[in-house]
Amino acid sequence: MMTSKQLQTLHSVDTGQTADCVEWCHAESYSHMFVCATYQLQQETSAETRKRIGKITLYHIDSACGKSLEAQHVLACSGVLDSKWSPAPLDGSPALACALSSAEVMLASVRDGRLVETQRFPIGDDVIALSLDWAPDTPSR
Secondary structure (H helix, E strand, C coil), rough: CCCCCCCCCCCCEEEEEEEEEEEEEHHHHHCEEEEEEEECCCCCHEEEEEEEEEEEEEEEHHHHCEEEEEEEEEEEEEEEEEEEECCCCCEEECEEEECCCCEEEEEEEECCCCCCEEEEEEECCCCCCCHHHCCCCCCCC
């Protein structure tokens, strides 16, 4: 059994919105980066016009400097319900897929320390994806 004396908080960050998912990049030369995605239902508007807002923050951990945490880039979007890094690079860069509350899947890639949106795919009318994953890179049977 783990006690509170065995746990130590290294960093605490106020995301400004509800943090929905955290995904570490597993690409070899990018394993020091992760994203934290958020989802927030705006309360200031009427029930019929409430917007689902979100953002994806790309973080960098520098273990050489005492494990310092730094936000590299913030990409604003509609609410993020799930995100997953691609198991293989796309066009030479790590690629992130995000299921958005706007009934879309967004692809983004890391370029020069920034998260850059590359494509969006609509998934249907009045439908949202709550989660997503990448298909394994295997030959079809």
